[in-house]
Amino acid sequence: MKKHKIIIAISGASGSIYAKVLFDKLMKLNSQIEEVGILMSDNAKFVWETELGNKNYNKLPFTFYDKMDFMAPFASGSANYNTMIICPCSMGIMGRIATGISNDLTTRAADVILKERRKLIIVARETPLSLIHINNMKTITKAGGIICPATPSFYSNPKTFEELAETVIDRVITLADLENISYSWGDKQ
Numbered sequence: 001m002k003k004h005k006i007i008i009a010i011s012g013a014s015g016s017i018y019a020k021v022l023f024d025k026l027m028k029l030n031s032q033i034e035e036v037g038i039l040m041s042d043n044a045k046f047v048w049e050t051e052l053g054n055k056n057y058n059k060l061p062f063t064f065y066d067k068m069d070f071m072a073p074f075a076s077g078s079a080n081y082n083t084m085i086i087c088p089c090s091m092g093i094m095g096r097i098a099t100g101i102s103n104d105l106t107t108r109a110a111d112v113i114l115k116e117r118r119k120l121i122i123v124a125r126e127t128p129l130s131l132i133h134i135n136n137m138k139t140i141t142k143a144g145g146i147i148c149p150a151t152p153s154f155y156s157n158p159k160t161f162e163e164l165a166e167t168v169i170d171r172v173i174t175l176a177d178l179e180n181i182s183y184s185w186g187d188k189q
Helices: 016-028 042-052 091-098 105-115 131-142 161-175
Strands: 004-010 033-040 063-065 083-089 119-124
Touching: 004 016, 004 105, 016 042, 016 083, 016 161, 033 042, 033 105, 083 091, 083 105, 083 161, 091 105, 091 119, 091 131, 105 119, 119 131, 119 161
Parallel strands: 004 033, 004 083, 033 063, 083 119
Antiparallel strands: none
């Protein structure tokens, strides 16, 4: 089985619970993963601390990269990272990706993933959406990206915020081609 090389970018959008649950899942799926590179903006750290009340992102067993580190391996397609997940993704980051503006490592990595025809999964977190947001989503989708809105489902009767966030992250994990046991429509409770 080929192991995955994954880039995770966390923007300053609300929804740090999604990133936390994603990291928890990736740690459980480590046998399928070769490398995880993390990009976390200063705003993302502030929002995480505000929403989750901790700095536990510092304890993650993954490699963190500075937002302006254009020497990071995934700033080039030759590093063969096969998936990038932006979770949560702000509309500003999405807009820069849609227009090809690579002014930091997050937008450069997304540009690389798209040009190499690999998987870019954007967990969009905003409401309501403007026509500009929708058009940016359309542009990224036409370029090969996947927009997976942070819109939880309720089929599995989630009882906690983490279980609710997991309904989105399980979809993201599946989209990233990782094998994961999760609730599927029609499963018996």
